[in-house]
Amino acid sequence: MKLTVSRLYKYRDTLIRFRQIGMVRVFSDDLAEDMNTSATQVRKDFSLFGISGNKKGGYQIHRLIIQLDRLLGKDKTHFVIIVGAGNLGKALMNYGGFEEEGFKVVAVFDNDPRKISRKGKIPVLPVQGLERFIKARELDLGIIAVPYFAAQEVAGRMTAAGIKGILNFAPVSLKVPGDCFVSNINVQLELETVSYFAKIMKENKKHSQQKKAL
Amino acid sequence: MKLTVSRLYKYRDTLIRFRQIGMVRVFSDDLAEDMNTSATQVRKDFSLFGISGNKKGGYQIHRLIIQLDRLLGKDKTHFVIIVGAGNLGKALMNYGGFEEEGFKVVAVFDNDPRKISRKGKIPVLPVQGLERFIKARELDLGIIAVPYFAAQEVAGRMTAAGIKGILNFAPVSLKVPGDCFVSNINVQLELETVSYFAKIMKENKKHSQQKKAL
DNA sequence: TAGATTGTTAATCGATTAACAATC
DNA sequence: TAGATTGTTAATCGATTAACAATC
Missing domain, CATH: 1.10.10.10 (Winged helix-like DNA-binding domain superfamily/Winged helix DNA-binding domain)
Known part of the structure; x- marks a missing residue:
């Protein structure tokens, strides 16, 4: 499906x-x-x-x-929050493609007080207020862009507050209730997988050349 | 597999x-x-x-x-090039995680002369020199971080020069020879898929509540 | 020994592909 | 009409899961 x-x-x-x-x-x-x-x-x-x-x-x-x-559901705007305002979180926040495709990032959350800012187009808020914010706006979608050791906690808080879909960039397997859908993006892992199969491709070539030589 | x-x-x-x-x-x-x-x-x-x-x-x-x-293959360093020095390309170039995990980005390529720079830790070179560079260093791995309309051309040039594995961030399906492995990352698409299933989750909930009410 | 754990074979499940009737 | 294309049913393929013998 x-x-x-x-x-x-x-x-x-x-x-x-x-x-x-x-x-x-x-x-x-x-x-x-x-x-x-x-x-x-x-x-x-x-x-x-x-x-x-x-x-x-x-x-x-x-x-x-x-x-x-x-x-x-491309006939509606979908509201999203991002948790984590590090390199990745910021890149996602500034990525114009979402808006074009009907997603609106309404807020970013972080636990580092130095990252908080209500001035920008998209506010960066203290993660303490996460649940309240999600409930008040009845949000469904969250993006996790925090380090791996913080990801499960964030996921738990998101789902407890009513989030039904998570896009997870942290390299861990999240445990969530059955009424929440998770999709994972793990750039590191994808590159590793590519490198594995690239090696195989090279070896196959060598073998077929060896065969030719016989 | x-x-x-x-x-x-x-x-x-x-x-x-x-x-x-x-x-x-x-x-x-x-x-x-x-x-x-x-x-x-x-x-x-x-x-x-x-x-x-x-x-x-x-x-x-x-x-x-x-x-x-x-x-x-985690016992060796793998050399990688990135094509495209836009937001994504730069983010990948500055992402420390690769090096930690045994990948070394040896160069980034772009067709915009203003982006060229040989000064940084990782040089940004004119895309004209792509094939030459790949062949000279016998590289296997490439990351595509260019707009969708340029991706197929880049893929063609990469594979012609000997690249055996591509991590593709462009939202198109690349046509490559059988001896090259491609893996795709499409953030937009993942978010869309999550939003689709989040909606389903909500609807299911409504239904089960309706059932309860009977 | 009895219980727990591995490694493998067989069964199941889900997704893709092939075949083909319906019909524009 | 004949040929091309859809929509669906049946077959195949690949991946996951269940069952269980081997054994530490």
Whole structure:
């Protein structure tokens, strides 16, 4: 399910690019090609979410985007808080891409008094007020950008206050209640994984060269 | 396979934390609990990579770390280049975590002459010299931190010059030869996915409350 | 020894892919 | 109409989990 949903967001992305260059309709095959997947996968994903096209004429891009927008909640603004105003937290706070895509960072929290500031476009507040803030605004989404040893505590406080979705940048596996969804981004780990498979690729090459030499 | 490998890196992480607090041996169960997985999964992963413990006494942490280090290439320094010196590229360049974990960013490339600088600890070079640099140093690993419309071109040049593993931050699906491994990080997409499931979580709650009310 | 733990084989689960009927 | 494309059902694949024999 998670994979299907994230593909739906990607289809939407692709469709918006297609629309920008003047396209009006697409076939499942066009989407598949752009996204390195199969036409069957595309149709399967759509069918799972009740999206249908025309037996011959494919899908109307504009209409499809509207359907996906509603399905994926892209027709609303989503409010987010970030906990942690270190390098990463600040980078995320200043990243313009969120706003463009319908996310509004309403506040950042930190436990370092020197980082607190109510002046900027996005306030940086003391983490003590976290729960109160979340409850008062009925927020659902939180981003964790604190060191690994603080992440579980932050997650616990977030969920206790009603957060239902967490994007976690700390390299630990968070324990959260069943009514909260967590997604992890671990840059370090991704780079490690890439380096592992890069090594494999090199070794394979060597082997096939050895084979050739025989 | 990818999933297993990335779990191995996580086991290593956990083991290092365990060792720091003075632990000497672990059972598959301890690792599983810390990582939110099952003991069977842990043993299966190990067995897949020929790692074995003691029928009764579990695994020796120190020895296990050494084995994982060799298996995962953590016993060597890996050299990396970054293409794109925008916000993200700069953040990655200044991120200390890589060096700690055995990755050394040897250069950053950009096509904006104003960003070029050979003075800093890590030089920022004109992207024209990319292929030459990769070939001269026989580099395997590249990070793509350029806008989406430039990513495919960069990937093509990287792979043509011999790069075997790419960590891609651009929100597009890269087409690369079969002897190059790509891993994608798409912060925007992850946040979208989280927001989708957060909504589901809220709706489920509403439903169960409705049920209760009956 | 009895109990606990590993390592592996078999079963299950979920996701992707193949096949194909429906139809524009 | 014939050919192309969708939507769905069945088959396959890969990963996780359950079961359990081996053994410390």
